Amino acid sequence: MNKLIKAFTKESAVVPFIAILLGLLLGAVIMLIGGYDPILAYKSLLEKVFGNPYDFGETLTAITPLIFTGLAVAFAFRTGLFNIGAEGQFIMGMTGATIIGVSVHLPWYIHAPLAVLVGAFFGGFWGMIAGYLKAARGVNEVITTIMLNWIALHLSNYIINDYLLEPGKGRSYMVDDSAAVTIGWLSRILDDARIHWGMFFAILAVIFYYVFLWKTKQGFELRVVGSNADAARYAGINVNKGIIKAMFISGTLAGLAGVFQVLGVFLNQAVSASPTGYGFDGIAVALLGGNTPIGVFLGAILFGTLSYGAAGMSFGADVPPEIIRIVIGSVIFFVAAPGIIRWFIKRTFGKKRKGEVI
Amino acid sequence: MDVATLGNMLNTAFVFSTALILAALGGIISERSGIVNIGLEGLMTAGAFAAAVSAFHAQEAGYGSASPWIGMFAGALFGVLFALIHAVATITFRADQVVSGIVINFIAAGSTLYLVKLLFEGAGETSLVDEVFHKVKIPFLSDIPIIGEGLFNSYPTTYLALILVGIVYYALYKTPFGLRLRSVGEHPSAADTVGIKVLRMRYTAVLLSGVLAGLGGATIAMTTTGTFSHNTISGQGFIALAAVIFGKWNPLGALGAALFFGFAQSINNVLQLFDFSSQIPSEFIYMLPYVLTILILVGAVGRSKAPSALGEPYFQGKR
Structure with a gap:
C-alpha cells in the first residue's frame, strides 16, 4: 500500500494517467447525471477522431497550434514569468504572416519562409514588449499581457479591415500560393484534411525547447532566473536581459502557432470580435504537461484530440461538447494536485489496514 | 463637451465598473490572505450563469421585481461553490494556486454552458429575463450637476458595489478580522504563533472572494445583458485581476482602477457620437482603455508589491 501511495508523488509518471482516467470518469458521472449515455459519448468521440482519414488529419491540425502555444506558456513559466499573452502573440503571428502572404509576391522559396519569419517576429516582438516593461519598469507581466491581448486583437482587425480586406468577405484576401505551407499530397491521402508543414515545425519546436533550456548555457541561465531570481543575480546573471529574452522566445513560439494557422490552415485571416482561445488553451496545455517538453507535447495531443472529438460526442450522443472542458479542467486539476489522488487512494483502499501513515 | 454628455459618460463608466469593482474586491480579499485568485473570470461566469437562470425562474414563478435580487443571491451562492473548489485544492491539498x-476558469466556462444546454433544451443561451434592475434616482442628490446624472442615477448594484468598497476597506484595515487576514497573507507562520487559524482564515477569504466575484458576474446578467451565453463574461475577470494589481491590493485603489477601466470604456461610446471619430478608425478607440492602462502603469504606478506570502501554501509547523 505504501509503495502504491509513494508512486503518486508529483514526479511520478503514473499520476497523469490516473488523472486522465479520473477526469474521464468524472465526465462520465456528470453525463450520467445529465441523463446522457457516457459510453456512447466516449465511443462517438473516438469514432470522430479515428473514424476516417479526414477527421484524423484534422485532429492533427487541431493539435499543432496547441503544441506551439503550450510551449510558449511553458517557456515563460520556466523563466518565472506568467505569459497570459500567448493569445495576443498568436494573433500578431497571424497578422504578420497574413501581411506578407497577401501583399508581397515572391517565389515560394523566399515567400513562405519570409512570411513565417515575419509572423514569428511579430509574435516575439509582442511578447518582448511585456518582457521589456517588466524588466525596465517593473510592471507586472500578468497585467501587460492581458492588455496586450486586447490591443493585438483590435490592431490586427484594423490592419485587415483597412488594408487587406477582401470586399464583402469579413476576412483578408487569400494568401498567395507561394506563401502557403500546405502539404498537398499528404492532404490528398487524408481526404483533403488541412495538413501543413507546421506540424513538423511543432515537433522541431519541442526539440528546441528541450535542447535550449536543458543543454545550453543561455537556457540554464533562464531556468535559474525562473527558480530563484535573487540567486541568479548573485551568480552574475543579467536577470532583466533574461526576462526580455524569455518573453521574446515565448512570444515567437506563440506567434508561430498563429503563422501556421494562416499559412497552413485558413489561408486568410478573419476579422474577429473576440480572442481566438488558442493562447488560453496553451496555458492549459502547459499545465497539463508540467512545463516539460514531452509533457507539453502529450498534453497538446490529449487536449486537441478531446476538443476535436467533442464535436462527435454532440453529434453521436447528443452530449453538449462543453463537457470536454470539464474533463480537461479536472485532468489538469488532478495533475496539479497529486495530493487529491493520494487522498482518494487512501480513502478507497487504505481502510483495510488501519494505523498506516502516508 | 457639455455637462449632460459628461454626466452620461460618468454614468456609463459606473455601469461598466460595477462588476469590475465587485470582482476586484473579491480578488483583494483572497490575495491579501495569500491565495492567488486567477479564477475571478470563472467565478464571475458562475455568478452570471446562476443569476440569469434563477432570475428567469423567479420571474416565471411571479416574483416580479424581486427576481433580479434572487438572481444576485444565486450568483453569490454559485460563486462560493466554485471558490470552494479553489479553496480545497489550494489550502487543503496545497495545489499550485495559479x-x-x-482550472476554475475552465470548469466554470464548461459546466455553465453544459448546464445551459441541459436546462434550455440545447440552446446556447438562457431565456431573456425581463425583470432586470432599473436605474434608481436618489432624491436631491441626483440634481447635482454631472455627479447627479453620473452617479446618483445608477443601478442598485452600483450603489451596492460602492458600499461594499467601504465595508471591505473598513474590514481590512480597521477590524481585528482584517488585521488577521492580512497577517496570514504576509507572514502565516507568525500569525499561527499568535493563535490565528491560518487555514480557516484563508478558507474564509477565498469563499468571500467567491461571494463578491459571483455578485460581480451576476450584476452583468442582471443589468446589461439579461441573459447568459458564452460571451457574457469575456475577459472582465482578467480586467478585474488587473485592477487588483493596478490598485495595489487596496480596495480604494482597486475602485480607482475599476472606475478608470469603466471610464475608458465609456469614452469609446461617447467618442463615437462625435464627427471627428469618423477619422479615427474605431479599432483604435477600442484599444484605448488597454493602451492607457499600460501607459499609466509604466508612468505612474511602477512596481507593485504583492502580499509577501502570496502563492505559498501553508504547512502547519513550518518555520
Missing part, C-alpha cells in the same frame, strides 16, 4: 485558478 493552476487551480486556471
